[in-house]
Amino acid sequence: MYLSSDDKANNDNFYSNQLLLHTSIIFAFLQRLLISAVIMNRLPTLDPHVLTIADLKEAACHDMPKMYRDYYNEGAMDLITLKDNEAAFNRYKIRPRVMINVAKIDLETDIFGIKPSSYAWTRTSRWRIGNIARSSKSERVYGIISFCDKSSGRCDRSGHGQPIFHAHFDDQGQSGIQWWTLILITTDKVTAAGYKAIFLSVDVPVLGQRLNEHKNKFELPEGLEWPNLTAVGEGLEYDATIEWHTAIPWMRSQTKLEIWLKGVASPEDVALAIQHKVDGIMISNHGGRQLDGVPATLDSLRDCASVAKGKIPIAFDGGVRRGSDIFKALALGADVVFMGRVPIWGLAYKGQQGVELAVKILMAELRMTMALAGCRTVKEINRGHLAVLKGDGVLCKL
Numbered sequence: 283m284y285l286s287s288d289d290k291a292n293n294d295n296f297y298s299n300q301l302l303l304h305t306s307i308i309f310a311f312l313q314r315l316l317i318s319a320v321i322m323n324r325l326p327t328l329d330p331h332v333l334t335i336a337d338l339k340e341a342a343c344h345d346m347p348k349m350y351r352d353y354y355n356e357g358a359m360d361l362i363t364l365k366d367n368e369a370a371f372n373r374y375k376i377r378p379r380v381m382i383n384v385a386k387i388d389l390e391t392d393i394f395g396i397k398p399s400s401y402a403w404t405r406t407s408r409w410r411i412g413n414i415a416r417s418s419k420s421e422r423v424y425g426i427i428s429f430c431d432k433s434s435g436r437c438d439r440s441g442h443g444q445p446i447f448h449a450h451f452d453d454q455g456q457s458g459i460q461w462w463t464l465i466l467i468t469t470d471k472v473t474a475a476g477y478k479a480i481f482l483s484v485d486v487p488v489l490g491q492r493l494n495e496h497k498n499k500f501e502l503p504e505g506l507e508w509p510n511l512t513a514v515g516e517g518l519e520y521d522a523t524i525e526w527h528t529a530i531p532w533m534r535s536q537t538k539l540e541i542w543l544k545g546v547a548s549p550e551d552v553a554l555a556i557q558h559k560v561d562g563i564m565i566s567n568h569g570g571r572q573l574d575g576v577p578a579t580l581d582s583l584r585d586c587a588s589v590a591k592g593k594i595p596i597a598f599d600g601g602v603r604r605g606s607d608i609f610k611a612l613a614l615g616a617d618v619v620f621m622g623r624v625p626i627w628g629l630a631y632k633g634q635q636g637v638e639l640a641v642k643i644l645m646a647e648l649r650m651t652m653a654l655a656g657c658r659t660v661k662e663i664n665r666g667h668l669a670v671l672k673g674d675g676v677l678c679k680l
């Protein structure tokens with residue numbers, strides 16, 4: 283067949299177009315292969331609607347009446363400390379180390395005489411005691427607060443710890459009865475082991491001012507009871523008279539459990555806690571619900587850790603929403619990291635399943651952060667893994 287030069291040119295064009303088409307099909311195919319390989323490698327999606335704790339909060343709060351939503355999510359006065367608790371984590375950058383074999387990541391820590399994963403929950407009410415997230419081989423730690431609407435006695439097999447949960451004092455003539463906020467620390471193997479420690483909330487001599495409760499005319503749901511406080515009766519008052527030299531010896535006389543102070547935020551008080559031989563401190567500002575204007579707990583942790591380190595174990599809470607937040611708190615000296623609102627959002631989203639989802643998300647995020655930062659164990663995480671950006675934009679190692 284004869285081809286004119288025009289035909290030839292057209293033909294050449296046709297073939298080169300065909301070649302281009304085939305090449306791009308092959309390229310697209312290879313690209314798909316590559317993408318699916320990457321996709322195969324990504325973390326499993328636990329819930330298509332909830333990939334992060336931020337998603338969990340949104341899902342949990344979507345249909346929640348404003349009165350309850352604000353009660354859980356807001357805090358004292360202008361919410362400055364509340365917001366700073368979360369913002370503080372973004373002020374720290376992670377300094378990753380590479381070429382370290384991170385095929386095996388161990389999340390366990392060593393505290394309360396057990397080996398839980400390095401974070402835990404504090405809970406306030408409607409808690410299904412000792413009944414969540416048993417899937418992990420390591421124990422999880424929970425705090426059961428005196429306000430809990432389940433009786434602490436229901437899961438107490440240890441024979442000690444129970445009486446102090448009802449700690450209250452006659453106020454010698456004034457009206458009302460004074461009492462302390464206590465949190466019993468337990469684990470998911472609680473039925474066998476009993477309580478591990480008792481946390482005394484030392485940041486509540488009086489209650490902070492939470493404006494949302496006034497604006498929304500907050501009321502507790504009908505029928506909610508506090509079975510742990512039945513002995514206290516009407517006219518409950520916080521104990522504004524609480525002091526180091528009376529409270530700690532009295533608690534020691536009442537319980538064999540470890541005694542921890544929750545709500546310590548200044549190095550001077552860390553030194554006093556060591557002096558009074560308490561078993562541990564929790565750096566906390568009550569999730570921004572007490573004194574607005576105090577530092578973010580992450581900043582307090584950095585301030586307090588040098589006094590505490592090696593002398594007294596440090597628990598930490600406030601604003602933790604990601605696995606990388608847990609990493610940063612551990613790097614700044616926390617031995618164990620607690621969360622308050624996260625399990626509440628989990629419960630509101632899907633009950634027990636929602637709390638388990640939160641646990642899994644945070645476990646996966648912490649494991650990934652540790653691997654990418656070059657840390658195989660919790661003990662390997664240290665201040666050297668953190669930096670801050672100075673005002674002039676220069677990265678500064680801690």
Ligand SMILES: Cc1cc2nc3c(=O)[nH]c(=O)nc-3n(C[C@H](O)[C@H](O)[C@H](O)COP(=O)(O)O)c2cc1C
Binds near residue numbers: 355566571
């Ligand atoms: C609704 C609600 C009620 C709380 N009640 C108490 C309490 O009675 N005693 C206490 O020590 N802490 C209480 N907390 C504070 C938590 O124990 C914890 O310190 C705080 O929530 C941690 O901050 P996060 O929520 O940002 O994790 C409460 C927190 C929330 C959200």
